[in-house]
Amino acid sequence: GAVVSQHPSWVICKSGTSVKIECRSLDFQATTMFWYRQFPKQSLMLMATSNEGSKATYEQGVEKDKFLINHASLTLSTLTVTSAHPEDSSFYICSARDGGRGYEQYFGPGTRLTVT
């Protein structure tokens, strides 16, 4: 149990276009989801916390107009990178917290975004 999926697993897009990444909890209801960004050989940086039915909370330095987060249901959160640029190329990982199981976060497999 406690499986989180991400789609797509990798995506290549042209500079200036927008890309949507989906994060789904497959067998539990995720009241809270988190979006992380990971640069090569570096740790995960929390970008934002997403609560179902409310606006996401962004970490300092993360542009909320560039990284649009929507958590429309208890099993789905989306991250849209708007007007992508090469510097947005990164590995994006989501995680989900099942409030009924304590404080553990369950991580998705990640999405590799390359902006050309």
Next chain:
Amino acid sequence: AQSVTQLDSQVPVFEEAPVELRCNYSSSVSVYLFWYVQYPNQGLQLLLKYLSGSTLVKGINGFEAEFNKSQTSFHLRKPSVHISDTAEYFCAVSPNTGNQFYFGTGTSLTVIP
């Protein structure tokens, strides 16, 4: 505020030798502690966690960790490593009052045949 320090960025070790990956943290509140493993181009997999109770925690793949409150440490150990243990390992803390996870910078474990 919370912070996590993983003292060793890279740890090479011979196959079947023991290994210890160090993690220290600082926090003004009580925390939960986690170790995750990440294989190339994959997400994070939970190895083990400390929430409360016994300070020695056993996880998957033969790993264990010991919570030391006085030293604010949560070092990860394995008595005999395998080639398949080669991966990136992340220590993380989460305050017991909130949702957020704070990750260390990671330790790259390389098992040498």
